[in-house]
Amino acid sequence: MITVKGPVDHVVVVGAGLAGLAATLHLLGAGRRVTVVERDSGPGGRAGLLESGGYRIDTGPTVLTMPDLVEEAFAAVGDRLADRLELIPLDPAYRARFADGTQLDVHTDGAAMEAAVEQFAGARQAVGYRRLRRWLERLYRVQMRRFIDANFDSPLQLAHPDLARLAALGGFGRLDARIGHFVSDERLRRVFSFQALYAGVPPARALAAYAVIAYMDTIAGVYFPKGGMHALPRALADSAAEAGAAFRYGQTVTRLERSGDRVTAVVTDQERIPCDAVVLTPDLPIAYRLLGRAPHRPLPLRHSPSAVILHAGTDRTWPDLAHHTISFGAAWKSTFRELTRAGELMSDPSLLITRPTATDPTLAPPGKHLHYVLAPCPNTEVGPGVREWRELGPRYRDELLAELERREMPGLGAAIEEEGLVTPVDWTAQGHAAGTPFSVAHTFPQTGPFRPRNLVRGTVNAVLAGCGTTPGVGVPTVLISGKLAAERITGPRPVPRPVRRGTTA
DSSP states (O other), X not given: OOOOOSOOXXXXXXXXXXXXXXXXHHHHHTTOEEEEEESSSSSBTTSOEEEETTEEEEOSOOOEEOHHHHHHHHHTTTOOHHHHOOEEEOSSSEEEEOTTSOEEEEOSSHHHHHHHHHHHHOHHHHHHHHHHHHHHHHHHHHHIIIIISOOOSOGGGGOSHHHHHHHHTTTTSBHHHHHHHHOOOHHHHHHTTTTHHHHTSOTTTSBGGGGHHHHHHHTSOEEEETTOTTHHHHHHHHHHHHXXXXXXXXXXXXXXXEETTEEEEEEESSOEEEOSXXXXXXXXXXXXXXXXXXXXXXXXOOBOOEEEEEEEEESOOOTTOOSEEEEOOSOOHHHHHXXXXXXXXXXXXXXXXXXXXXXXXXXXXXXXXXXXEEEEEOOTTTSOOHHHHHHHHHHHHHHHHHHHHHTTOTTHHHHEEEEEEEOHHHHHHTTOGGGOTTOBOOOGGGSGGGSOOSBOTTOTTEEEOSTTSXXXXXXXXXXXXXXXXXXXXXXXXXXXXXXOTTSOO
């Protein structure tokens, strides 16, 4: 593995999002001095917090899986997740509701899920689910350490027996077809393939290897931090600060000072911070601008679809909603064509509705409720641009309200007390390329060793982290990206055992 050469005693991490905080903890655990620069007034990045009218609204991801990766970050400095954060396992992980009026609770416990599938779709589908679960477990074991939690210097690193194992599992086929090999019920196929949207590729075109996301969601389990998702970056930042990291909040990086091919200082709008190495976590266009160059690629980068998010603080709730409810429209394949090719809004939308107060009522005033609705939409490269969205946003908000009232949430409009609408206009203003918070799509030419690397030629002591680089989009992979960036500076380290501070291992 290629690592940063020369002195690396003091590292500046640009960005206190999940990737930057993970990198910081792993660097601290390796004995480096770390300064974190963040433009916002506190940690979080995409996983931010909006407080309005007594509601505590998570502005970023709402789904947390693979808590062992969080534990690993804490353990790097001898800390423990349990001492920092209360994680509540969700059961069901999701509730899937379909246009025909049926619904299925998705359980991570195998026996419970098998029973639910049998009741929902019959004994034959339950047998298929059991086979699918075993396949997902094998797929995860083959991929995790070799293809996900790994720094790539060359595509030649793929030449490993695990590649043959992945091929034997059908990982290079198409996701939808592979899921259909186990379960034929169209509704079940959606439950185990909609995750491809996280990767920015329709299930009919996505590699079957991306079923590993379904493993994370439907087998490894979905969790919610008490206090909301923003409690996660806050806990990571507190741990890092106690372990010696210096945080510079409210400062925007304006440029990098260089001496030849080395970055020698990070310059903000308030100070100059000398450094031996730098970890850059902003979206790729900002990182490349600071570095003064973007890697040449034979084809331009393709970005994932974007999303419109409606935050609604209400004076009532709808008890049929789980913590996470996926409301599927009748359309499916045409929906992905609209999002990724035609550049059109979903004519029959599938929506993620999150009700965090179902698990933690303290996120809203007493007797009130918080709802988060995510509607995928085209990014600004293939769909409406920022100028169009300024006019389109309020109109689409009204269309979403009407659809939600028709489906799961009658009377929603009249129940709203506090509201926030986020569109590609806002994602663009935050510096996200193509107006999407989901960054670069996971097409084959943008996956694994073909994804934008976390090292950039021409600068020997700068490393990238975040969802645009290795390994990709999602809370688990972003945490891994921070660890991988740290390893570019420190070299690979054995996985630490969690140790309570003040004790000996």
